[in-house]
Amino acid sequence: MAKMIDRQLLKLLIILDERITTKNHFFSQYHTYLLDTWSTKKQMRLDDLKAAHAKAVCRMAYRMHVHCDDLDQEIEQRKLTIEEKFKWKHKALTQTLRRKNAKYPKKSNEHQTWFQAQEAHLHSLKLKRMERVVPTFVNANDSSVASQESLGAIEAKENAILSVKEQKIEAHYARKIASLNLRTEKKRQRLMLWEKKIKDWIHTIYQRNPKDDYGLGEDIILHVENLTMRFGGLVAVDQLSFDVKQGEIFGLIGPNGAGKTTVFNCITKFYRPAGGKMIFRKSPVDVIELNDYPVHRIVRQGIIRTFQNVELVWELSVIDNLLVAAHSRFHTGFFGQLLHIPKLRHEEAVLRQKAMHILERLGLLAYMNAIPYGLPYGILKRIELARTLMVDPKLIILDEPAAGLNDQETRELAGIIRDIRDQNDVTIFLVEHDMGLVMDICDTVCAISFGKKIAIGSPKEIQANKTVRDAYLGEE
Amino acid sequence: MDRMMRGINRFIREFKAIVKHPYFGYVFFGMMFLILLLLRNQGWVTISVINTAVIVMIYTVISLGFSLLLGFGGLASLGTAGFVGFGSFLMGYLHGVLNYSLGVTLVLSLSVALAIGLIVGFISLRIEGMYLAIITLGLGEILRQFFISYDTFTGGFSGRSFREFTLFGINFVSGDGKYFNMVYIIVVIMFVLAMIATINIIKSPTGRALLAMKNSDSAAQSMGISLIKYRLLAFVLSTVFALLGGMLYIMHTKFSYAPQWNLSFSLEILAAVIVGGAQSIFGIAIGVFLIFGLKISVLNYIPFFQANPALIVIFNGALIILVVMFYPGGLIRLLQTLKYIVVKRFGLLKQKWRRYRYGEDD
Numbered sequence: 001m002a003k004m005i006d007r008q009l010l011k012l013l014i015i016l017d018e019r020i021t022t023k024n025h026f027f028s029q030y031h032t033y034l035l036d037t038w039s040t041k042k043q044m045r046l047d048d049l050k051a052a053h054a055k056a057v058c059r060m061a062y063r064m065h066v067h068c069d070d071l072d073q074e075i076e077q078r079k080l081t082i083e084e085k086f087k088w089k090h091k092a093l094t095q096t097l098r099r100k101n102a103k104y105p106k107k108s109n110e111h112q113t114w115f116q117a118q119e120a121h122l123h124s125l126k127l128k129r130m131e132r133v134v135p136t137f138v139n140a141n142d143s144s145v146a147s148q149e150s151l152g153a154i155e156a157k158e159n160a161i162l163s164v165k166e167q168k169i170e171a172h173y174a175r176k177i178a179s180l181n182l183r184t185e186k187k188r189q190r191l192m193l194w195e196k197k198i199k200d201w202i203h204t205i206y207q208r209n210p211k212d213d214y215g216l217g218e219d220i221i222l223h224v225e226n227l228t229m230r231f232g233g234l235v236a237v238d239q240l241s242f243d244v245k246q247g248e249i250f251g252l253i254g255p256n257g258a259g260k261t262t263v264f265n266c267i268t269k270f271y272r273p274a275g276g277k278m279i280f281r282k283s284p285v286d287v288i289e290l291n292d293y294p295v296h297r298i299v300r301q302g303i304i305r306t307f308q309n310v311e312l313v314w315e316l317s318v319i320d321n322l323l324v325a326a327h328s329r330f331h332t333g334f335f336g337q338l339l340h341i342p343k344l345r346h347e348e349a350v351l352r353q354k355a356m357h358i359l360e361r362l363g364l365l366a367y368m369n370a371i372p373y374g375l376p377y378g379i380l381k382r383i384e385l386a387r388t389l390m391v392d393p394k395l396i397i398l399d400e401p402a403a404g405l406n407d408q409e410t411r412e413l414a415g416i417i418r419d420i421r422d423q424n425d426v427t428i429f430l431v432e433h434d435m436g437l438v439m440d441i442c443d444t445v446c447a448i449s450f451g452k453k454i455a456i457g458s459p460k461e462i463q464a465n466k467t468v469r470d471a472y473l474g475e476e
Numbered sequence: 477m478d479r480m481m482r483g484i485n486r487f488i489r490e491f492k493a494i495v496k497h498p499y500f501g502y503v504f505f506g507m508m509f510l511i512l513l514l515l516r517n518q519g520w521v522t523i524s525v526i527n528t529a530v531i532v533m534i535y536t537v538i539s540l541g542f543s544l545l546l547g548f549g550g551l552a553s554l555g556t557a558g559f560v561g562f563g564s565f566l567m568g569y570l571h572g573v574l575n576y577s578l579g580v581t582l583v584l585s586l587s588v589a590l591a592i593g594l595i596v597g598f599i600s601l602r603i604e605g606m607y608l609a610i611i612t613l614g615l616g617e618i619l620r621q622f623f624i625s626y627d628t629f630t631g632g633f634s635g636r637s638f639r640e641f642t643l644f645g646i647n648f649v650s651g652d653g654k655y656f657n658m659v660y661i662i663v664v665i666m667f668v669l670a671m672i673a674t675i676n677i678i679k680s681p682t683g684r685a686l687l688a689m690k691n692s693d694s695a696a697q698s699m700g701i702s703l704i705k706y707r708l709l710a711f712v713l714s715t716v717f718a719l720l721g722g723m724l725y726i727m728h729t730k731f732s733y734a735p736q737w738n739l740s741f742s743l744e745i746l747a748a749v750i751v752g753g754a755q756s757i758f759g760i761a762i763g764v765f766l767i768f769g770l771k772i773s774v775l776n777y778i779p780f781f782q783a784n785p786a787l788i789v790i791f792n793g794a795l796i797i798l799v800v801m802f803y804p805g806g807l808i809r810l811l812q813t814l815k816y817i818v819v820k821r822f823g824l825l826k827q828k829w830r831r832y833r834y835g836e837d838d
Contacts, residue, residue, distance in 0.1 A: 092833055268698060299700040311695035313688050315755070323681070324688045328700035330681045334709070337680035338673055344680060387699075 006205050013202050018300050020195050022331055024188070026347060031184050033350045035177065042173045046166060053162045060154045078133045086126045093118055213287050214279045221246045221395060221427050222267070227276035229262050229451075236262045237273075238451040244395075244444075246281070249421055249428045251442035253435070253462075255472055259451040260431040261308065264397055268305050269295040282394065300328050302394035306387075308403060310380045314373045318364065318383055321372065322355035323348070325387040351390070358389050362416065378409040385416060389424065396420070398430040402437050410434060414441050439463065447471065498679075499672055501758070506668035509533065513660050528765075528773040530660060533667040534724045535764045539749050540674045540757065541717020546746070547754030548683060549710035550690030551600055554742045555612035558619030559592060559715050561737030563722025568636040568732055569629050578643060581723075589719045593712030600707050616742060623734035635733035638726045659727050666724060670717065671757050677713070678755075686710060744768065747792065751799045753806020762807055767792055 058071045097115045101108050216223055222244040229237040236259040244250045252260050266273045269290065278290040282301050293301060304325075312321050329351060332344040359365050362382050372380060381401060388396050401417070402410045414437055421428050432438045438445060439459040446456045449471040455462055462468055494500060509529055515521040538560055545551050563585060570581045596615065600608055623630045630636055640649040643662075648655040677683050685706050688696040697703060726732045744767055752763020775781045775788050803809045 095833065270694060270697070294702075295697045296700050296702040299698065305698050307692075307695060307698075311692040313684070313691045315687055315691075316684065320684060324684045324701075325699050327681055327685055327688075332681075334682065337682050338676055340676045340680065391700075 003209060006209055010202065010205050013198055013205070017195070017198050017202065019331060020191060020198065022300075022329060024191050024195065026329070026331065026350065027184055027187055027191070029350050029354075030346055031180070033353060034180060036353075038173060038176065042169060045169055049162065049165055049169070053158055057155055057158050060158070075133055079130060082126065082129050082133065086122060089122055090119070093122065214277070214289065216279055216281060216287050217243075219246050220244065221281045222429070223277070223279040224263075224267070225277040225279070227263065227266060227278065228274045229259070229266055229271055230274045236451050237266065240276075240448065240451065240453050242446050242453065242456060244427060244429055247421070247425070247427055248443040249417065249430070249441050251438045251445040251459075252429070252431045252448065253433075253438055253445060254448040257450075258448050258471075260448065261399060262451075263448075264305060264399055264431065268298050268303060268397065269293060280395070299391055299393075302392075303397065304388045304391055304393045304395075305397035306384045306399055306401065308399045310377075310384055312372045312380065312383060312387075314371070316371075317369050318367050318372055319352065319355050319359065319369065321383060322358065322387055322390050323351055325390040326351045326355070328391060355386075355390060358386050362386050377404050378406075378412075381405065381409075381413065382416070385413075385420070389420065392424075393426055395427045395429060398428065398432075400431055400433060402432055402434040410437055413437070417441055498675055502668050502671040502675070505671070505758075505761075506664050509664050509667070510661070513657065513664075517657070524773055524777075526660070528769045530663055530728050531772060532761065532765050532769045533663050534721050534728065535745065535748065535768050536761045537667060537670045537724065538718050538721035539745055539752075539760045539764055540670050541714035541721075542745055543749050543754050543760055544674065544677065544686070544717075545710050545714040546749060548678065548686040548690060549707065550686075551707065551710060552605065552609040553596070553612040553711075553714065554609050554739065554746070555596065555616035555619070556714075556718050556745050557737040557739065557741035558616035559589070559718035560722040560725065560741070561623055561732065561734065562588065562592070562619060563719030564726040564732035564737075565623060565630045565636055565722075566719070567723040567726045568631075568638045571641060572636070572638045572726075578641065585719050585723065586716060589715040590712055593715035594708055596715070597708035597711035600711060601704060613739065613742075616737075616739065620734065620737055623737065630732075630734050632734065635731055636726070638730045638732070641727060659724075663724050663728065666720060670720070674757055682706070682709065744792075747796050751796060751807055753808035756806065756808040759806045759808030759811075762811075766795060766807070 055070065061071075093115065097111055100111045104111075214223070220243045224243075225241045227237055227240045228235070240263065252263065254260050262271065265271045267278055267290065273291070280288055280290050280301065280303065282288050288301060290298070290301070290303075313324055316324065330344070330347055332341065332347060336344055356365070356368070359368055362385065364379065364382060364386060367375060367379060367383075372383060375383075381404075385398075385401070398417070402413055405413060417428060417430075418441055420426065430438075430442075442459055444456065445459050445462045447454050447462055447465070447468045454467045454471055455465045457465075512521060512526065512529055516523070516526050538556065542553070542556055545553055566585045566588060567581060570576045570584060571578060576584070596612060599611055603611055624632060627633075640647055640655070642648070643658065648658050685696065685701045688699065688701055689703065689706055693703060696706075722732075748763040748767040749760055750763070751766055752761065753759030771788055775791070781788055781791075799807060
């Protein structure tokens, strides 16, 4: 009885622990997000300030008949725009004249005089506008200004003002960042306290009932032992065992109907296996048995999968699809979502930025706001890959990633998969029919036939293996 | 002068920010209905227009819950009428007969909604699609029979009438002008709140999870979306909206009659959601107006339809057929297309005018 209570308590505590770790994760992410946005904002303000001061110095210089390129350019630009405007006005005038002439051909002389008067008026207007373009201070009597101060002195004065303003902005942001740090530190400490408490409780329970570490080797991330799956009388997977090492690309191959997808579905708990162990290294110190978790909590343990035929949400844009994948990263409750509290908005901002980074990395930024319906198949497959990266997984399970792609797209995909493995510190486990891809990227290949393992080893060994050839091509 | 211009520019900028806020449209919609009430009190608008407005608002609240279920969760239900009826009788009995306060009635009704939603949600875990619709249809019929036979609660065949309600200690008795105005204002507030709640749910992880669930169960589960939680949530939400709609209904009409909550009402709600556009809030309001409001405000005054009331149903049927054939996304798609055409046409006109005014470009 006590053991059962302990087990239930442990389950609850583990859920709490997961929640607190996601919360902690979010706080650190939000912190960096705010720092990022603030630094860009600060830079923008500083740049604006500098530009304004440069302009002011320029004006001062102009007053002393020292030519300044920026101001010259600006005046030139304004003159050009006025020219353009008056060109159109003149054109409209000629058009009107033509229409008047067509309508009342007898009065063409009158029209001509009217036109000349209008033209003269326009010309005078244009001259007036042109005069106003060059700032009045250029024409003013400026000898007094020049005698009072030299240009260098003015510049020095302006620069002093600039530096004071810059310091103000810097101080403002420094204060902001300091207060943010203080707040996050407080929150983090509170969370750390709770995390420590929960860890202690879990530890005491483990002391009472020692935790099984299943004898998993240090470098192994997934250990499958005697996995069996039956559908009625059919044995789809029969006593299958293999190990997936940390950081490798592991390929599972086999002829049609060999039970490859069934193995995947067992690992991600879509099927409840009839027998066998599946042991997963969640973190260097934490080893779990996947049979203890329901299907929707597998993703929180760090395993995410893709599907053979692309399963996206067709009504949502690509970036929203990535946010769907990040569902387990949101920890605002239902009523918080109903009221759209700031916490939810912050989470959304952080995750949206992360999704943008991922899309940028996979070259999908152009499709960010597109609806996936009708996009090319290669792009859809890549969106699925991007989706897996949203949850920072430890193990990515790819179900036939190259199905339906042409050679060019397959080559690109191989590059992307390798890139993900190298940069994100993940292990990749894939099923594939495209032998070129498997032999190209996999470190270890496991061949199965009718649910039984027939060979495991490096791609070269598998290629040379006679049993595998027999399974694919039939015995002679 | 310069300073004034700067002030005006700032005002325009802030005004634009307010207008672009997603809630603005809904609050504006509610304000329009309140202005309608003012016009009525001035005597410039007939009573049938006001009745139409109230009915459209109440049924939109119900349809919004239904769209969360059908348009987002992908779960079909035909038990809406039963839930609406339940809400109306709860209000009529608890507040009207037993004189419970409005808050207690609300809490009790919400707990009833929660219970019903959980029951139907658990059923939906096993059954999907058409079969779920049939099961919920059966549930609706059970509720209807229950209303008819349990007459201390519902008044049986004579119906449950509702004469007054109390809010903040003030008694509103039907018959004086205040009652009608108060109910109208409450309905408008609930209508706007329901729309805002719906948009908040749609634009949050919950709404996305519901959509993911509709597209593919297995993909949703692999991304950490628990089917049990979100199916139950969808049913509970739709039941809560339906019960609230029923409560508003009995407050407005002062009468609820058991046989009225039959299958045809559920089907009409379904039709409204499909005609308007199952995933658009304004679309649903349009759909409800076409299915329910048009009958009350326009068709009942046309002599041809007065002579043959059965043809109104045929009119609705034809409308549904046309919409599903030509605009499967609902009539809101038609409006979007029209807007696009107008914008394009306007752009062309502008170009043409320029060419006319300034001559051919060289």
